[in-house]
Amino acid sequence: MSTTTSTPTPGTPGTPTTFAVVGSGWRSEFFLRLARAAPDRLRVAGVVTRTAERGQEVTAAWGVPTSRTIADLLAAGRPDFVVASVPWGQMPVTVRELVDAGVPVLAETPPAPDLDGLRSLWNDVGPGGRVQVAEQYLLMPGHAARLALVREGVIGEVTSVQLSSTHMYHAVSLVRGLLGVDMDEVVVSAREFRAPLVDPLSFGGWDTGAVPEPRTTTLATLDFGDGRSGLYDFTDNQWWNPLRARRIVVRGSIGEIVDDAVTRMVDPTSPVTSHLSYRRRGVDMNLEGVDLDTVSFDGRVVYRNAWSGTRMSEDDVAVAQILADTGAWARGEGSEPYPLAQACQDHAIALAMGESARTGADVRVAKEVWA
Numbered sequence: 530m531s532t533t534t535s536t537p538t539p540g541t542p543g544t545p546t547t548f549a550v551v552g553s554g555w556r557s558e559f560f561l562r563l564a565r566a567a568p569d570r571l572r573v574a575g576v577v578t579r580t581a582e583r584g585q586e587v588t589a590a591w592g593v594p595t596s597r598t599i600a601d602l603l604a605a606g607r608p609d610f611v612v613a614s615v616p617w618g619q620m621p622v623t624v625r626e627l628v629d630a631g632v633p634v635l636a637e638t639p640p641a642p643d644l645d646g647l648r649s650l651w652n653d654v655g656p657g658g659r660v661q662v663a664e665q666y667l668l669m670p671g672h673a674a675r676l677a678l679v680r681e682g683v684i685g686e687v688t689s690v691q692l693s694s695t696h697m698y699h700a701v702s703l704v705r706g707l708l709g710v711d712m713d714e715v716v717v718s719a720r721e722f723r724a725p726l727v728d729p730l731s732f733g734g735w736d737t738g739a740v741p742e743p744r745t746t747t748l749a750t751l752d753f754g755d756g757r758s759g760l761y762d763f764t765d766n767q768w769w770n771p772l773r774a775r776r777i778v779v780r781g782s783i784g785e786i787v788d789d790a791v792t793r794m795v796d797p798t799s800p801v802t803s804h805l806s807y808r809r810r811g812v813d814m815n816l817e818g819v820d821l822d823t824v825s826f827d828g829r830v831v832y833r834n835a836w837s838g839t840r841m842s843e844d845d846v847a848v849a850q851i852l853a854d855t856g857a858w859a860r861g862e863g864s865e866p867y868p869l870a871q872a873c874q875d876h877a878i879a880l881a882m883g884e885s886a887r888t889g890a891d892v893r894v895a896k897e898v899w900a
Contacts (some may be wrong), residue, residue: 531706545570546856548635551577551623552614553587556637560612561591571852574608577601599626607829609859610665612663612852617642621650628654635852636662639698639876640869645778647873651899653707661855662872665847666699667706674805674824674832675779675786679707684781684793693762694775697879698872704751707779707874712874712900715890719761719885721748730769734781744786748844749882761882791826803827810837821846872898 531831547566550557553576573593578584584595596602599611610633613623621641627634640662641647654660666672679687688892690704725741735747751759767773779786784793789805805826811819819840822830835853836846857863874897881892 530831531753544862545572546853547574547608548610548852548856549574549576549608551599551602551627552612552613552616553583554616554660555580557612557614558591559848560591560614560852561587563841563845563852565591566841566845567836567849570836571849574606575602579745599623599630603630603632607632609633609856610661613637621646624650624660625653628657628659632659633855634660635855636660636872637719638662638664638872639879640872641876644877644880646885647876648898651869651873651897655873655899658865658868661851661858661865661867662703662867663848663851663855664699664867664872664875665844665851666703668693668850670807670821670824670832670834670843670846671789671805672703672707674826675777676707677831678786678791678826679709679779679781681692683791684779684785685783687779687781688756689758689760689780690762691762691776691780693767694777695768696763697882698875700761700763701751701759701875701878702867703777703870704761705871708753708757708759709755709863711756712870712896713753713757715750715754715878715881715894717749717878717881717885717894718752718803719747719882720889721853721886722748724748726764726770727772728766728770730771731766732769741866747882747886749885751865751878768856805831873897873899 551559555574561573564573565834575596576587577599578587578595587595592881611627613620613627613634613636615623624634624636624640641650651688667676678707687708690707692703694789723745726744727739727741729736746764749761764773790802792800792802795801803826805824805873807824808822810817810822818838820837821834821843822837823830834846836849841849851866854863854866858865878894883893885892
């Protein structure tokens, strides 16, 4: 991927990041919750809600001021950047309005719902370089540790990534990031399969009466050429369903990573397997708190949690880090955390997977305007 993408290993805390949010749905509350967990690092300047009634609810729940318009929000003071956290169809409109107002933007995924929307948005705001996207998966501790080993060359030249974990553009970002491909053309071949599955847990909570019902599994191959490939495997609601594990395989020229096991040659006749080791606080008689502390490999730390003490989940840690990285970028203190072009490429490939699954035909994603 582009070398402008920031390193996924968190650095030391620096200048507090101030941000505002457009939107007040459950995804918006994600950001407000993280600011509450780390008030010395993340500060919310305000939230734009459509109605005064919703604004009162947000203020009561989170203690932050609200506005009805972006203009009113910015008139009260300019944060480092503004998060666009609105429905897919509204996202390009909100991003354009924020860019027109001269404020750096962190857009939720995806930045536009379809291919025409991605092209149009890029033509309008892409060249200005004012838009980043909240694609956090490469910043999750386990994936960040794997990427650190990949970049060190521990398994040699990476040739294949197999992923059964998250969906669409998120999965594509992981495949591309670990393979190290940028805007390379890709041929996508996808199929869907329906089979019964119990789905006892979802966003709405536990379903004690759940019975097996048809669920769709999508399998897709991504051929980036030069022997580089990705394999996508996702079942409906796999994020939540405890009966469907998450798996990742990263294969290289001199070894492979399978989940947390790393196998490689240490001499011409000695394949050796080592494991990523997670130090977690609060286990048994450890009284340091409840956090992931470090991820180590062969006796050295390859990932250190910069959000220790906040009790954040690993996904929360990744989102908090992209907020902090976006703040540093907006202040001119850091590189782009996840540029709009990268997110457009992720979603273009995800859309191709959907098209291939529907039609049963291969779909080629050629060079696009953001390339």
